[in-house]
Amino acid sequence: xxxxxxxxxxxxxxxHIDVDRRSGxxxxxxxxxxxxxxxxxxxxxxxxxxLVDVRVTVVCMGPDIAERALxxxxxxxxxxxxxxxxxxxxxxxxxxxxxxxxxxxxxxQYDLILCGQMAADxxxxxxxxxxxxxxxxxxxxxVVSIDLNLQSGRMEMQRKVDGGKREVVQTSLPAxxxxxSGINKPRYPTLRxxxxxxxxxxxxxxxxxxxxxxxxxxxxxxxxxVVSVSVAKPSIKNLFVPDSNLLAIDRINILMSGGxxxxxxxxxxxxxxxxxxxxxxxxxxxxxx
Amino acid sequence: xxxxxxxLVIAEQHEGELHDVSLELLSEGCRVxxxxxxxxxxxxxxxxxxxxxxxxxxxxxxxxxxxENPLLVDYSGEFYTxxxxxFIGDLTPKIILCGATSVGSDLASRIAARIGIGLVSxxxxxxxxxNDLLFTKATHGNQVHTTFKCxxxxxxxxxxxxxxxxxxxxxxxxxxxxxxxxxxxxDKQKSKVTGTIQTDLTAMDLSEADVIxxxxxxxxxxxNFRLLEDLAYALGGCVAGTRMALDAGWIPSDRLVxxxxxxxxxxxxxxxxxxxxxxxxxxxxxxxxxxxINTDANAPIFxxxxxxxxxxxxxxxxxxxxxxxxxxxxx
Ligand SMILES: Cc1cc2nc3c(=O)[nH]c(=O)nc-3n(C[C@H](O)[C@H](O)[C@H](O)COP(=O)(O)OP(=O)(O)OC[C@H]3O[C@@H](n4cnc5c(N)ncnc54)[C@H](O)[C@@H]3O)c2cc1C
Numbered sequence: 221x222x223x224x225x226x227x228x229x230x231x232x233x234x235x236h237i238d239v240d241r242r243s244g245x246x247x248x249x250x251x252x253x254x255x256x257x258x259x260x261x262x263x264x265x266x267x268x269x270x271l272v273d274v275r276v277t278v279v280c281m282g283p284d285i286a287e288r289a290l291x292x293x294x295x296x297x298x299x300x301x302x303x304x305x306x307x308x309x310x311x312x313x314x315x316x317x318x319x320x321x322x323x324x325x326x327x328x329q330y331d332l333i334l335c336g337q338m339a340a341d342x343x344x345x346x347x348x349x350x351x352x353x354x355x356x357x358x359x360x361x362x363v364v365s366i367d368l369n370l371q372s373g374r375m376e377m378q379r380k381v382d383g384g385k386r387e388v389v390q391t392s393l394p395a396x397x398x399x400x401s402g403i404n405k406p407r408y409p410t411l412r413x414x415x416x417x418x419x420x421x422x423x424x425x426x427x428x429x430x431x432x433x434x435x436x437x438x439x440x441x442x443x444x445x446v447v448s449v450s451v452a453k454p455s456i457k458n459l460f461v462p463d464s465n466l467l468a469i470d471r472i473n474i475l476m477s478g479g480x481x482x483x484x485x486x487x488x489x490x491x492x493x494x495x496x497x498x499x500x501x502x503x504x505x506x507x508x509x
Numbered sequence: 510x511x512x513x514x515x516x517l518v519i520a521e522q523h524e525g526e527l528h529d530v531s532l533e534l535l536s537e538g539c540r541v542x543x544x545x546x547x548x549x550x551x552x553x554x555x556x557x558x559x560x561x562x563x564x565x566x567x568x569x570x571x572x573x574x575x576x577e578n579p580l581l582v583d584y585s586g587e588f589y590t591x592x593x594x595x596f597i598g599d600l601t602p603k604i605i606l607c608g609a610t611s612v613g614s615d616l617a618s619r620i621a622a623r624i625g626i627g628l629v630s631x632x633x634x635x636x637x638x639x640n641d642l643l644f645t646k647a648t649h650g651n652q653v654h655t656t657f658k659c660x661x662x663x664x665x666x667x668x669x670x671x672x673x674x675x676x677x678x679x680x681x682x683x684x685x686x687x688x689x690x691x692x693x694x695x696d697k698q699k700s701k702v703t704g705t706i707q708t709d710l711t712a713m714d715l716s717e718a719d720v721i722x723x724x725x726x727x728x729x730x731x732x733n734f735r736l737l738e739d740l741a742y743a744l745g746g747c748v749a750g751t752r753m754a755l756d757a758g759w760i761p762s763d764r765l766v767x768x769x770x771x772x773x774x775x776x777x778x779x780x781x782x783x784x785x786x787x788x789x790x791x792x793x794x795x796x797x798x799x800x801x802i803n804t805d806a807n808a809p810i811f812x813x814x815x816x817x818x819x820x821x822x823x824x825x826x827x828x829x830x831x832x833x834x835x836x837x838x839x840x
Contacts, residue, residue, distance in 0.1 A: 233650025246653060318622065338630075343648050346628055349618035358700040359586065361615045376703075381611040384708050384717040391700035402714065443627035444664075447656045452647055470768065470791070485801070485817035495818045496828035499800065500836060502816055506798060507529065508720065508777045509744070509836075 221274045223264045224330040225298065226321050227257040229282045229289040230341040239451050246449060253289045256336025260399045262406040263366065264334055265297035270368050275299050281309065281320050287422060294417035295409035301420065306427040311439035314342060318350025320437060323430045327355055330394055337362055337398040348398035358391045362400040513662060514547030517602040520565060521612055522555050530608035532568045533673040538606050539569035544637045545603060548572060552596065554589055556582045566684045573684055576691045584612045587698055590619040592691035597624060602663045604642055609667035617667045627659030632666045671797060710747050715764065715771040720746025723766055726753035727782020727803065727822060734759045736826045737781055743833040751789050767792035781822045785810025
């Protein structure tokens, strides 16, 4: 089985993000592999450990520095890496990224294409769908577990749906799967694996190699364009006095996040039955049952 | 029809019942359509969904399209995309609105990819600037607000349930309803849903729970915690608790809510015998509705509750559970 995993290098959104409103640039001191893509790599490597003859190829579109992301994935156990970049790709949206990745992956090369459900920077969740559409293969989003007992070439998996439920889906292969948090716990590569990954050859592809024209990509080819960016500011809510036994940092965080809103609770002091009926009526009306 | 000025809301239904997000989208769609001087259209897919046109009309839709086909009874990404893509191609709306639910997010990404149109998922707001629609959404771990403009027409945006308000229900306008045939080929279906599993409520991640029944020191004993389990069971929710409950050994550590535990935002959070210390409320203040049960009428938890019941949880909870079970027995 051949598995392709699409990975993106993103600013570490767990840490501080710098926003320059004027230039529109968003930077962070740390670049990481998109956390859900790490799970996709882990899942591919897990499959490789359980089935015979599995090759895992990681594919990344991004500037030169994105090579770090590919090396990271190799150190987790991927076999090969493909790095797609061209200056013309600057300013591409998720739609273009999906098209470029689909072209790099190509038809009929892979049985399984794994992506993270969304990128932590754009929070779009679009790339997997575009790849599936272009390659004309099925798409299953928000996958949280994969059953490796293939039944006549079909794969079964579970996807996360609202209300804590799981949908069981069967699909023919090849297919694109986007993975959600909870699918696995990614491994920490060993020092030896990190060293070995440094020595591996990485295949480089540019637009010409993909036979794509500059008009199809970058800002020109994109369907959505960024107009402006700003630091997300919470709306100010009522504060209750942060109690002094909280750490200073937590008190600051409460203030910064807009505090806690003071709701005017409907107070019920009446009899037991009354209180219970009020509650039941309330949850019924709010459709919480 | 006003070409390129209409708003299309993709209404979501499950087992013949409209998802609330559809009404929220209609309210927002109404505003946008007015500003664009276009019409507000709604489309609903399913089988036997004719009864849904009334509520859709009441919430402002000018035109309602229903697509009926036995293959559309339950959501199928492939069939819904096939059915809608052709329809959208004919309708040529300016903008399509869809819920950022598990169904809507999946569907919107497929439609955008199929037709090749711009998608802005999990929007916070839409503004109209001359002829352009400006979409703002949170990005970069919700630390940044980014505003986008789409180069395509139509364009599609999704909104999380609860992000928009439902405007007052008006009187149903004179509406046009139309049935649209969906030509679907079951032989072409490549992936298919074979079942749905309810995850074990005691093992489910708290962040996924719609309903959480949380207990604090006021619960008093591990035995009394059973009452909370009964309530959670009756509501289809998870049990959780405060640090005090954890320290007393009444809940496992993965059920702790608060600064040092999980941050949760269920639709319903029921705080039983919880004082409402900031360490705890930090983890649950974003719950959609909070109900508090406490003997102390001055407990701080009541300040962030929608409903406060002043009383002994040992009496109140069994009484609620009894009524809930009666209600269930009726249906
Ligand atoms: C660094 C630090 C981190 C912390 N992190 C967390 C955290 O992540 N999560 C967390 O929860 N706590 C945390 N705490 C603890 C927190 O400060 C509070 O002590 C704790 O939340 C209080 O728990 P409680 O509400 O269950 O108990 P109490 O504050 O003792 O409240 C019990 C309540 O039950 C009511 N009651 C009593 N009997 C009944 C009855 N029969 N019926 C109805 N009501 C009744 C009482 O009126 C009272 O309001 C942390 C503390 C520190 C110092």
